[in-house]
Amino acid sequence: MSVAKKQNMLIAQSGGPSMVINQSLVGAVIEAKKQASIGRIFGSLHGIQGILEEDLIDLRKESVTTLEAVAATPSSGLGTVRKKPTAEDCTRIFEILRAYDVGYFFYVGGNDSAETVHIINQEAIRAKHPIHCFHIPKTIDNDLRSNDHTPGFGSAARFVALALQGVNLDNRALPGVHISVIMGRHAGFLTAAAALGRVYEDDGPHLVYLPEKPFSMTQFVKDVKAVYKKYGRCLIAVSEGIQDSKGVAIAAKFSKEVDSHGNVQLSGTGALGDLLVAQLKAKTSIGRLRADTFGYLQRSFFGCTSVVDAREARAVGSVAVKTACKGVKSGSIAIKRKPGKAYKVSFERVPLKAVARDAREMPNTFINKAGNDVTQAFVDYAAPIVGKLPKPGRFKGVKVKK
Amino acid sequence: MSVAKKQNMLIAQSGGPSMVINQSLVGAVIEAKKQASIGRIFGSLHGIQGILEEDLIDLRKESVTTLEAVAATPSSGLGTVRKKPTAEDCTRIFEILRAYDVGYFFYVGGNDSAETVHIINQEAIRAKHPIHCFHIPKTIDNDLRSNDHTPGFGSAARFVALALQGVNLDNRALPGVHISVIMGRHAGFLTAAAALGRVYEDDGPHLVYLPEKPFSMTQFVKDVKAVYKKYGRCLIAVSEGIQDSKGVAIAAKFSKEVDSHGNVQLSGTGALGDLLVAQLKAKTSIGRLRADTFGYLQRSFFGCTSVVDAREARAVGSVAVKTACKGVKSGSIAIKRKPGKAYKVSFERVPLKAVARDAREMPNTFINKAGNDVTQAFVDYAAPIVGKLPKPGRFKGVKVKK
Numbered sequence: 001m002s003v004a005k006k007q008n009m010l011i012a013q014s015g016g017p018s019m020v021i022n023q024s025l026v027g028a029v030i031e032a033k034k035q036a037s038i039g040r041i042f043g044s045l046h047g048i049q050g051i052l053e054e055d056l057i058d059l060r061k062e063s064v065t066t067l068e069a070v071a072a073t074p075s076s077g078l079g080t081v082r083k084k085p086t087a088e089d090c091t092r093i094f095e096i097l098r099a100y101d102v103g104y105f106f107y108v109g110g111n112d113s114a115e116t117v118h119i120i121n122q123e124a125i126r127a128k129h130p131i132h133c134f135h136i137p138k139t140i141d142n143d144l145r146s147n148d149h150t151p152g153f154g155s156a157a158r159f160v161a162l163a164l165q166g167v168n169l170d171n172r173a174l175p176g177v178h179i180s181v182i183m184g185r186h187a188g189f190l191t192a193a194a195a196l197g198r199v200y201e202d203d204g205p206h207l208v209y210l211p212e213k214p215f216s217m218t219q220f221v222k223d224v225k226a227v228y229k230k231y232g233r234c235l236i237a238v239s240e241g242i243q244d245s246k247g248v249a250i251a252a253k254f255s256k257e258v259d260s261h262g263n264v265q266l267s268g269t270g271a272l273g274d275l276l277v278a279q280l281k282a283k284t285s286i287g288r289l290r291a292d293t294f295g296y297l298q299r300s301f302f303g304c305t306s307v308v309d310a311r312e313a314r315a316v317g318s319v320a321v322k323t324a325c326k327g328v329k330s331g332s333i334a335i336k337r338k339p340g341k342a343y344k345v346s347f348e349r350v351p352l353k354a355v356a357r358d359a360r361e362m363p364n365t366f367i368n369k370a371g372n373d374v375t376q377a378f379v380d381y382a383a384p385i386v387g388k389l390p391k392p393g394r395f396k397g398v399k400v401k402k
Numbered sequence: 403m404s405v406a407k408k409q410n411m412l413i414a415q416s417g418g419p420s421m422v423i424n425q426s427l428v429g430a431v432i433e434a435k436k437q438a439s440i441g442r443i444f445g446s447l448h449g450i451q452g453i454l455e456e457d458l459i460d461l462r463k464e465s466v467t468t469l470e471a472v473a474a475t476p477s478s479g480l481g482t483v484r485k486k487p488t489a490e491d492c493t494r495i496f497e498i499l500r501a502y503d504v505g506y507f508f509y510v511g512g513n514d515s516a517e518t519v520h521i522i523n524q525e526a527i528r529a530k531h532p533i534h535c536f537h538i539p540k541t542i543d544n545d546l547r548s549n550d551h552t553p554g555f556g557s558a559a560r561f562v563a564l565a566l567q568g569v570n571l572d573n574r575a576l577p578g579v580h581i582s583v584i585m586g587r588h589a590g591f592l593t594a595a596a597a598l599g600r601v602y603e604d605d606g607p608h609l610v611y612l613p614e615k616p617f618s619m620t621q622f623v624k625d626v627k628a629v630y631k632k633y634g635r636c637l638i639a640v641s642e643g644i645q646d647s648k649g650v651a652i653a654a655k656f657s658k659e660v661d662s663h664g665n666v667q668l669s670g671t672g673a674l675g676d677l678l679v680a681q682l683k684a685k686t687s688i689g690r691l692r693a694d695t696f697g698y699l700q701r702s703f704f705g706c707t708s709v710v711d712a713r714e715a716r717a718v719g720s721v722a723v724k725t726a727c728k729g730v731k732s733g734s735i736a737i738k739r740k741p742g743k744a745y746k747v748s749f750e751r752v753p754l755k756a757v758a759r760d761a762r763e764m765p766n767t768f769i770n771k772a773g774n775d776v777t778q779a780f781v782d783y784a785a786p787i788v789g790k791l792p793k794p795g796r797f798k799g800v801k802v803k804k
Binding site for chain 1: 415418419424442444445448456457458459460461463464465468469470471472473474475476477478479480481482483484502564565567568569571572573574575576580599671672673675676679692693694695696697698699701702703704705706791792793794795796797798799800801802804
């Protein structure tokens, strides 16, 4: 019987943190500890930056208690980075992986991170020094191709749904117009989740604007006036990424900060909300106009993780390691939903190219014709991922005769 | 044995909603149903506006199931209003109360609401038609005089503490400067709560700015630079109500909206956060600068109510009704903390004047000398009201030799 040569593993986290990205990390580490073919387990601090700077920690030195505590904690336990590696970086990363005798490389992140893994994998193939290169999916944006949905989305969506339930109650008690600005550069899934907590006929959000549909300021003002006339109030959920018919982000005019992926800064500023309020102030006679930008709370809030999301995030990490240890050379682990009424998923290996670079948008069937709300199909799709939401109590309200 | 003549009761909610204001409402209604002296139970929609418009609902028609469901729901179940009644309004309110044979009037709100109750009570005394007039405390600002703390604060503070725990983890993973703008016009209690979730030595918020201490932009920039130098990141909690040494709100320059109490709009806009970011951008070389304004989430979020806060909010409603039915003519129910190590409170009737109009600020003992953080005394004070917070997991992080 031949004993397989042990090789080391390196894992890192990338892109925006999520509430469950540590579940994937810990799922991978715990699985790796079971695998005879894996030697040392390195965690790279701040994504590929930690590899380039050889800033690694020894994850075998962490107790199960610590691993589980980190798994239950939001944000990236190893730190993360928003850095798109150059071709030179990729060569250097590959060389470092080789120097540390890494045979298993796992990178948890979104489509940009999958692209990075893909490039490193190609480098390894070219150098004829194969390394198992795996991408583990994570993005609150829910915009990875080949996936029914992505780890991180369910919990962020849960935060957004709970927040809108509260804001709706607040707005009902103290009527006016309220705008919630929600993360999502190109994909509207997270903004759409604002609708998941609606229970009563007059519950908001009454209007939902997504990056997938061109945003017209004129139509927006018309929509708000119509809702306000009907309910005496209007609750709006709007994606930070809404853009005009030419594809120019409405918020982009107000920010010049660009990251190394060429993306304009949309989060961490209240500019879009304030801009929309200013428009309504100028073009309607509504007195009470407010905007809140959810910002980083929606991806990092401590205490509203979706149970399903946490479980699936753990699974993709674990399945990635298992798949690599079975001898599969590269890939990403995608979440596929099984047909049928009951919610069931499977975790399947897909090629890196199937998730890398290009992202996906909301399908048209999830958006209403007017482009200002979601459909029941979206609600049916997202509800099991987000988990059960509270049902707000409401008085029957039998009026007293005057 | 003489049978006391039954008189009707009217209850209303006022000011900004909170996560537990419905507990007080339901506590009062459930207690009222036990009292032989109380006839019908009217709920006024949208505070005194509902009285003036005779827009009342019959709260005896609500089932216990509905009452309990409403109690567990954030925001004001009867609706609320931000309206300071004129002298004429007060006369009219008193006349309507008399017309509906109301002998028991309860108004749930903050110091402005207590003032309204006080004026109506004086009107009733002048007209020699006594009505039991009670104020039931509620304010997330925690700024009512005569109270150790106020219902609504604990839950809003819990939201803020959990949010900062998450934002701190996010900022540690992806370093930079992050500013959280928190509600609180004159009192810094809620902003101070940002510090409650700190566990590790480097945990943020690293700087906390409160309305009680004059805010200097120059000192602010210095403070941020010093923290950034030490930790490579800086997390800041700042009250929306921070003001300069002349008492001018830093945010006020950016908003002209004024409510009927003469207050400038501070919430529902990202202007203050964006202004502070712009200052740091101009005066430091720090690349990653973000600001989030928590807005209405902190008073309405569905799912992070403090258990202690909910219980106490229920109690003040119930005690107000009991006290009135014992024959006390007017007052407010204050929360007093009992001396000793274990957290215990009592609910005491205080005169309306003792809570009306003027608010209180954070005591000096809760703020550090530099005016940019809270003290351990504040943490000890607030912790039992907010409830146990999660302990974030963190890797031991044994470095791998290069």
